[in-house]
Amino acid sequence: MKHVIIGAGPSGVIAAETLRKLDSTSSVIMVGDESEEPYSRMALPYYLTNKIEESGTYLRKDADHYSDKKIDVIRDRVSKIDTKAKSLKLDNHSAIDYDKLLIATGSHPVSPPIDGMELPGIHSCWTLEDGRNIIKRAKPGANVVLMGAGFIGCIILEALALRKVNLTVIEMDDRMVPRMMDQNAGNLIRGWCQNKGVNVLTSTRVDAIEKANGGALKVRLNNGDALDADLVISATGVAANIQFLAGSGLKTDFGVLVNDRLQSNMPDIYAAGDVCQGKDFSTGQYTVQAIQPTAADHGRIAAMNMTGKNMLHQGCVNMNVLDTMGLISSSYGLWMGVDGGESVKRCDNDRYRYLSLQFEDDILIGAQSLGLTQHVGVLHGLIRTKLKLGKWKDNLLKDPTRIMEAYLGTTQAIGHNAGII
Amino acid sequence: MLRSLQIEPEKCTGCLQCEMACSYQAEGVFNPSKSRIKIFAFHHEGRFVPYTCTQCTEAWCMHACPVEAIVINQVTGAKEVVEDICVGCKVCTIACPFGTVNYNQDTAVVQKCDLCGGDPECAKACPTQAITYVASEQGGINRMRAHAAENLPQDNA
Ligand SMILES: Cc1cc2nc3c(=O)[nH]c(=O)nc-3n(C[C@H](O)[C@H](O)[C@H](O)COP(=O)(O)OP(=O)(O)OC[C@H]3O[C@@H](n4cnc5c(N)ncnc54)[C@H](O)[C@@H]3O)c2cc1C
Numbered sequence: 072m073k074h075v076i077i078g079a080g081p082s083g084v085i086a087a088e089t090l091r092k093l094d095s096t097s098s099v100i101m102v103g104d105e106s107e108e109p110y111s112r113m114a115l116p117y118y119l120t121n122k123i124e125e126s127g128t129y130l131r132k133d134a135d136h137y138s139d140k141k142i143d144v145i146r147d148r149v150s151k152i153d154t155k156a157k158s159l160k161l162d163n164h165s166a167i168d169y170d171k172l173l174i175a176t177g178s179h180p181v182s183p184p185i186d187g188m189e190l191p192g193i194h195s196c197w198t199l200e201d202g203r204n205i206i207k208r209a210k211p212g213a214n215v216v217l218m219g220a221g222f223i224g225c226i227i228l229e230a231l232a233l234r235k236v237n238l239t240v241i242e243m244d245d246r247m248v249p250r251m252m253d254q255n256a257g258n259l260i261r262g263w264c265q266n267k268g269v270n271v272l273t274s275t276r277v278d279a280i281e282k283a284n285g286g287a288l289k290v291r292l293n294n295g296d297a298l299d300a301d302l303v304i305s306a307t308g309v310a311a312n313i314q315f316l317a318g319s320g321l322k323t324d325f326g327v328l329v330n331d332r333l334q335s336n337m338p339d340i341y342a343a344g345d346v347c348q349g350k351d352f353s354t355g356q357y358t359v360q361a362i363q364p365t366a367a368d369h370g371r372i373a374a375m376n377m378t379g380k381n382m383l384h385q386g387c388v389n390m391n392v393l394d395t396m397g398l399i400s401s402s403y404g405l406w407m408g409v410d411g412g413e414s415v416k417r418c419d420n421d422r423y424r425y426l427s428l429q430f431e432d433d434i435l436i437g438a439q440s441l442g443l444t445q446h447v448g449v450l451h452g453l454i455r456t457k458l459k460l461g462k463w464k465d466n467l468l469k470d471p472t473r474i475m476e477a478y479l480g481t482t483q484a485i486g487h488n489a490g491i492i
Numbered sequence: 493m494l495r496s497l498q499i500e501p502e503k504c505t506g507c508l509q510c511e512m513a514c515s516y517q518a519e520g521v522f523n524p525s526k527s528r529i530k531i532f533a534f535h536h537e538g539r540f541v542p543y544t545c546t547q548c549t550e551a552w553c554m555h556a557c558p559v560e561a562i563v564i565n566q567v568t569g570a571k572e573v574v575e576d577i578c579v580g581c582k583v584c585t586i587a588c589p590f591g592t593v594n595y596n597q598d599t600a601v602v603q604k605c606d607l608c609g610g611d612p613e614c615a616k617a618c619p620t621q622a623i624t625y626v627a628s629e630q631g632g633i634n635r636m637r638a639h640a641a642e643n644l645p646q647d648n649a
């Protein structure tokens with residue numbers, strides 16, 4: 072059996088390792104088009120702050136990891152898939168046949184339709200190469216404009232601030248991280264960042280970027296203002312890497328369409344990670360989540376199915392954790408709530424603390440937190456287990472901070488469960 | 493022989509000796525907020541529940557880590573954080589459905605129970621044997637794991 076994986080990010084690497092673990096004899100080939108050792112995009116912010124070197128971003132630290140596991144890593148781009156002949160075409164014109172194929176090609180940053188985006192000094196923060204370019208320009212005191220305060224933008228924000236640049240953040244929406252947090256939390260994050268010296272402009276758009284004197288840039292805003300910039304970073308969204316699948320017969324929408332075994336419309340082809348429109352645990356809908364834990368889950372489950380195991384995917388809980396200059400926020404599942412559900416909020420805006428829980432009946436279905444670092448994972452656990460909280464739901468409606476007690480109280484031999492009272 | 497922490501909440505008096513011992517071993521300070529084991533109080537019922545990582549086989553934290561900073565100790569079976577490699581991204585803290593990996597803002601890395609390399613201080617410090625370190629198969633750890641994992645839908649057919 073010949074397993075081929077396209078893409079050497081976390082999803083591809085975990086799939087390759089899982090395939091090898093389950094099947095010691097088949098050949099496992101992973102084709103990735105980046106020149107570095109397989110690395111983690113998530114680690115880029117820490118590379119920007121010098122917390123780690125380039126090698127610190129590598130997914131696996133042992134140089135012989137892939138050869139030891141007999142995983143062939145090919146550094147090239149797949150330009151085309153011939154699903155009839157079950158064969159891939161590489162940029163160097165050679166071909167690779169497959170029995171089972173995994174598409175784990177991730178996503179790419181989408182450039183906003185703005186005049187001047189092609190000028191030097193404008194970068195995404197998506198690859199190690201982007202990271203190197205940003206480091207060159209983001210010197211202490213440099214004027215840096217960050218376009219987009221979504222999740223990825225906000226993660227880079229902290230790294231840029233730590234590089235002591237003069238930072239302005241432009242966000243079209245009315246708040247920061249609009250797809251992760253509500254108005255209250257988004258505004259608290261903005262207030263926090265502004266107190267720390269970052270200029271955050273929400274409900275503002277970049278209209279154009281122009282060349283200024285001495286290699287600098289001029290960023291024109293829709294409010295009539297113009298900002299000088301030595302570096303502009305674009306973090307305005309991503310899209311799945313599915314272009315090369317055009318004409319292959321594979322069905323795609325926002326990503327590769329799969330069933331609950333992560334199998335595409337072609338039985339021998341699977342998809343995983345940012346490129347995969349997989350099942351969302353909370354809604355049951357198929358969406359592109361584009362987060363690390365989902366990429367890891369997908370890689371593992373797709374690989375199991377490729378070896379003939381029949382693994383049904385329950386769906387991934389959409390969740391994020393973010394650190395904006397020391398203010399830690401997280402969100403899970405249906406954090407915005409559902410019709411007919413119940414919710415509770417606890418705000419302490421002066422101390423930048425916030426916790427909001429969303430319920431359907433007595434089950435937690437979503438949550439947001441600000442300023443909480445202890446036991447946050449249990450929010451994920453309660454959502455994923457659909458634990459019936461019973462009387463603990465009423466306790467939580469009175470005091471949402473008692474999430475750990477609610478979890479323990481419903482799963483351990485305490486009180487009612489112990490049969491004592 | 494693999495051993496694990498056996499926790500019997502009914503024996504716990506809430507004295508917090510385990511938290512003190514843990515924080516001292518792990519961070520060099522007597523500070524319950526730095527402890528990897530935590531006592532939760534249920535005052536109405538007059539009950540206390542010690543709670544820490546069960547070193548679960550699913551190892552959600554380890555699989556979610558983007559930089560291989562959580563590894564299995566081959567001797568103890570514990571999932572350990574390699575502090576030099578951890579970048580502090582916190583993804584493991586939300587991935588762990590038991591809430592037993594926590595971010596430490598002072599050290600800028602995450603922390604979790606590592607069984608003290610095979611000689612857990614919490615168990616030694618517990619005056620009532622609410623926490624003991626026992627052969628895995630004998631332990632209530634399996635009971636506790638079962639409890640904890642009972643409701644976790646397995647990705648399975
Ligand atoms: C700065 C930054 C911070 C992030 N922080 C977080 C975070 O805190 N939490 C979180 O959950 N997520 C975070 N993410 C998102 C996370 O990194 C992605 O969800 C994850 O990388 C997805 O993994 P993947 O394997 O699906 O795709 P990728 O990591 O994108 O890997 C896909 C690989 O396939 C290659 N490829 C594409 N097309 C081809 C082709 N035709 N032929 C060969 N190779 C190809 C790509 O070049 C790439 O190397 C962050 C991302 C960035 C950029």
